[in-house]
Amino acid sequence: MTRGAVISIIVLIATSSAIAGDIRGKVKARGWKHSGDAVVHIDKIQGKTFPAPAKHAAMDQKNLVFIPHILPVLAGTTVDYQNSDDVLHNVFSPDKCAEKFNLGTWPKGQTRSYLFKEAGCFPVMLCNVHPEMEAYIVVLDNPYFAVSAKDGSYEITNVPAGKYTLKIWHERLKSQSVEVQVPETGDVVVDFEIRR
Ligand SMILES: [Cu+2]
Structure with missing residues (x-):
């Protein structure tokens, strides 16, 4: 194998493992004692179990x-x-x-x-x-979920780049969903305001 081929294989491995981003943001729970305990999660990922x-x-x-x-x-x-x-x-x-x-x-x-x-x-x-x-x-x-902290912050890390529906679930407040594009690197910020 040539040196060039070895380097391109290494580059390929490095980039393929890095094609994932983070989803983070803040939840505001209106009419609830705090903004924690909301579950933010990706809805069904087509063709993947x-x-x-x-x-x-x-x-x-x-x-x-x-x-x-x-x-x-x-x-x-x-x-x-x-x-x-x-x-x-x-x-x-x-x-x-x-x-x-x-x-x-x-x-x-x-x-x-x-x-x-x-x-x-x-x-x-x-x-x-x-x-x-x-x-x-x-x-x-799917394993791409997070629970908001008391201050409402949440973070879902290492999500494969792509387009998804992001949902929020709360024990008493109404669910919401929003389309999200996860970048190949870095993060996308999605804030939620939920209410009864
Ligand atoms: Cu008991």
């Missing part, structure tokens, strides 16, 4: 609160629910798309799990011991 991740996601139950409050996952992800409190906790969901599962009741230090199969499912997580406990799993068909 993403294998279920082997790595489990986790939701803790600590001081009578589900942590995190909002957990987006790729379809096929198993979520491990840990009890970190001195009292018994339960996890169940009344939502059909999560098969109305009920994992029973378990003590501190133990974990029970559920596998979320269906993308487009946004089931509420409840505890039948503590009616005030509530959280959501947001099941998506």
Whole structure:
């Protein structure tokens, strides 16, 4: 192989791995206590499927609160629910798309799990011991998602360049979607203002 050919192969590898940009911006949640906990995600990517991740996601139950409050996952992800409190906790969901599962009741230090199969499912997580406990799993068909921080900022990194529909989901406020062009390098800024 000539030196020129070697260099062009290296350049090819370097550029092909760099054809991805970031999506970032700020969410403003009107009429809500803060601008965090909104899920910004790319809608269906045509002709592309993403294998279920082997790595489990986790939701803790600590001081009578589900942590995190909002957990987006790729379809096929198993979520491990840990009890970190001195009292018994339960996890169940009344939502059909999560098969109305009920994992029973378990003590501190133990974990029970559920596998979320269906993308487009946004089931509420409840505890039948503590009616005030509530959280959501947001099941998506691709791994390009982010949850906004309390100040509303979010960032989805390393998205393959291209045109997509970007969506925002919130537990109480109306969803929105917008067309977005992800550059081959650098970022695109998309801000959202959501309301009831
Ligand atoms: Cu509980």
